[in-house]
Amino acid sequence: MRIDKYLWCVRYYKTRNMVTEACKKNHITVNGQVAKPSKEVFPTDKITFRKDQITQIITVLDIPESRVGAKLVDIYRKNETPAEAYAHLELLKLSKEHYRKTGTGRPTKKDRRDIDEYGNDIIEEEETE
Known part of the structure; x- marks a missing residue:
């Protein structure tokens, strides 16, 4: 499956066009290499991208047939983003509203x-x- 379609299917981006734009700006890497929107992803591939001021790291577990519900996303990916990244995002939100x-x-x-x-x-x- 294409990287743009995969990230859209597992609900990291709202539209495939948003994923395509991120790929064109070299924000998405697959196994350490910058990915074009048409890059094929396979199980065990490691995808890294920056979204909402967090560098997300996910591992592909399986390929979905089409876009999946939010509760089923964990079947198709393993989130390896460190917990400190989410804590840092919370700190940023709190500091803005302090x-x-x-x-x-x-x-x-x-x-x-x-x-x-x-x-x-x-x-x-x-x-x-």
Whole structure:
């Protein structure tokens, strides 16, 4: 099965066109080699790609006939992505929402002063070290 069709079938990408674009940008590798969308994948192949700021590593266990349900995906692939990658993604999400919640609008003057003060504190700490 083609790599673009496989990644679409096991629900890593929403459309085959998205997989094709990722292949054209050299974001997907099969067994350490950059893959074109038409690259054939076989069981035991190791696929590496970057999606949502995580480098995903999967091993092909079997080839599906067509797109499978979310509950059946584990039959066709083995996810070997380290747990630290998912923990790092959670940290990124939390750090973005730590100071201001999404959708609260532009910072006020007081918020702006606090942000500037925080940046100055970091610079002063680096200079003293």
